Amino acid sequence: xxxxxxxxxxxxxxxxxxxxxxxxxxxxxxxxxxxxxxxxxxxxxxxxxxxxxxxxxxxxxxxxxxxxxxxxxxxxxxxxxxxxxxxxxxxxxxxxxxxxxxxxxxxxxxxxxxxxxxxxxxxxxxxxxxxxxxxxxxxxxxxxxxxxxxxxxxxxxxxxxxxxxxxxxxxxxxxxxxxxxxxxxxxxxxxxxxxxxxxxxxxxxxxxxxxxxxxxxxxxxxxxxxxxxxxxxxxxxxxxxxxxxxxxxxxxxxxxxxxxxxxxxxxxxxx
Amino acid sequence: xxxxxxxxxxxxxxxxxxxxxxxxxxxxxxxxxxxxxxxxxxxxxxxxxxxxxxxxxxxxxxxxxxxxxxxxxxxxxxxxxxxxxxxxxxxxxxxxxxxx
Ligand SMILES: Nc1ncnc2c1ncn2[C@@H]1O[C@H](COP(=O)(O)OP(=O)(O)OP(=O)(O)O)[C@@H](O)[C@H]1O
Ligand SMILES: [Mg+2]
Numbered sequence: 001x002x003x004x005x006x007x008x009x010x011x012x013x014x015x016x017x018x019x020x021x022x023x024x025x026x027x028x029x030x031x032x033x034x035x036x037x038x039x040x041x042x043x044x045x046x047x048x049x050x051x052x053x054x055x056x057x058x059x060x061x062x063x064x065x066x067x068x069x070x071x072x073x074x075x076x077x078x079x080x081x082x083x084x085x086x087x088x089x090x091x092x093x094x095x096x097x098x099x100x101x102x103x104x105x106x107x108x109x110x111x112x113x114x115x116x117x118x119x120x121x122x123x124x125x126x127x128x129x130x131x132x133x134x135x136x137x138x139x140x141x142x143x144x145x146x147x148x149x150x151x152x153x154x155x156x157x158x159x160x161x162x163x164x165x166x167x168x169x170x171x172x173x174x175x176x177x178x179x180x181x182x183x184x185x186x187x188x189x190x191x192x193x194x195x196x197x198x199x200x201x202x203x204x205x206x207x208x209x210x211x212x213x214x215x216x217x218x219x220x221x222x223x224x225x226x227x228x229x230x231x232x233x234x235x236x237x238x239x240x241x242x243x244x245x246x247x248x249x250x251x252x253x254x255x256x257x258x259x260x261x262x263x264x265x266x267x268x269x270x271x
Numbered sequence: 272x273x274x275x276x277x278x279x280x281x282x283x284x285x286x287x288x289x290x291x292x293x294x295x296x297x298x299x300x301x302x303x304x305x306x307x308x309x310x311x312x313x314x315x316x317x318x319x320x321x322x323x324x325x326x327x328x329x330x331x332x333x334x335x336x337x338x339x340x341x342x343x344x345x346x347x348x349x350x351x352x353x354x355x356x357x358x359x360x361x362x363x364x365x366x367x368x369x370x371x
Contacts, residue, residue, distance in 0.1 A: 192286055
């Protein structure tokens with residue numbers, strides 16, 4: 001039986017797809033058979049981030065509607081044998097996914113995979129609901145910014161009341177907090193909520209902090225998940241997330257700003 | 272922020288304002304019924320659950336975890352759901368619903 005993990009946030013543009021790609025790649029590279037599923041119907045993007053956009057023939061909606069088999073629609077990752085991608089469709093029809101249809105696909109994937117990673121769309125509409133409904137665990141992606149934190153709180157409410165586990169009275173979805181686009185310098189300046197602030201407010205365990213970095217843009221430009229960009233802080237930070245998810249004890253890194261020199265501290269600049 | 276900025280009050284520490292505002296609005300939203308079912312369950316629910324477990328346990332051997340009580344409001348309908356999972360026969364499920 002596979003474990004289903006949703007990458008969700010409520011708010012758009014916080015780093016869900018970036019995280020889905022890196023998280024799934026990390027698990028696969030650790031040897032787990034992993035599939036990452038794009039639930040953003042109409043706004044397919046995961047394929048670009050994974051660098052497999054030219055190999056999409058059939059998509060999630062085709063499978064749900066019986067126009068293709070799962071086998072036909074799954075795209076094998078170019079770098080990693082254990083990793084498969086199920087692309088979202090570009091159809092404008094947001095009703096194309098049904099709860100039963102998605103349930104059947106998840107059931108079928110469960111037979112073959114260790115982990116099913118669901119990349120949720122933004123919002124609290126149907127697409128994001130279906131992405132979280134079948135989840136066993138959730139990674140709640142949050143930026144250090146008021147609207148993102150509030151939306152994460154709403155998503156936590158939905159996870160604990162509307163998900164399959166909640167409705168069926170099973171044990172709760174295990175929710176993890178992932179703070180992304182973190183800028184330690186601005187936090188130290190008091191311009192941005194700190195990890196501690198966000199933890200205090202959302203009250204779920206922290207699985208990691210991904211710093212704001214231009215490397216992420218470079219990763220998306222080249223279609224390589226950020227976790228695979230060797231010797232970058234972002235890659236290290238995502239590897240820490242994988243480690244913690246798999247039960248390793250990893251100290252939090254990249255949350256402090258580099259120390260400034262004497263003149264910078266007095267006159268400012270350098271950030 | 273440089274020491275000079277701080278000295279002349281050129282930048283405000285806004286993160287603490289953000290935190291305070293969030294704590295207030297979220298306390299409000301969590302308590303309110305903005306999301307339908309996301310509301311505080313009644314304070315007597317744990318006790319009801321305990322008493323039900325005690326009663327059922329007189330007749331059948333069950334775990335505390337095997338009995339789930341769930342209350343839900345939909346429009347003007349209130350639903351109390353009691354779910355007891357019996358141990359030895361795995362899937363054997365006795366459930367009982369009552370509306371008021
Ligand atoms: N750690 C980071 N540092 C810098 N930029 C980042 C970081 N993480 C994500 N981004 C950038 O933020 C933008 C949004 O990222 P992404 O597409 O992963 O978000 P999303 O939550 O999936 O968005 P949507 O809600 O639209 O699906 C992208 O341009 C991405 O490159
Ligand atoms: Mg996305």
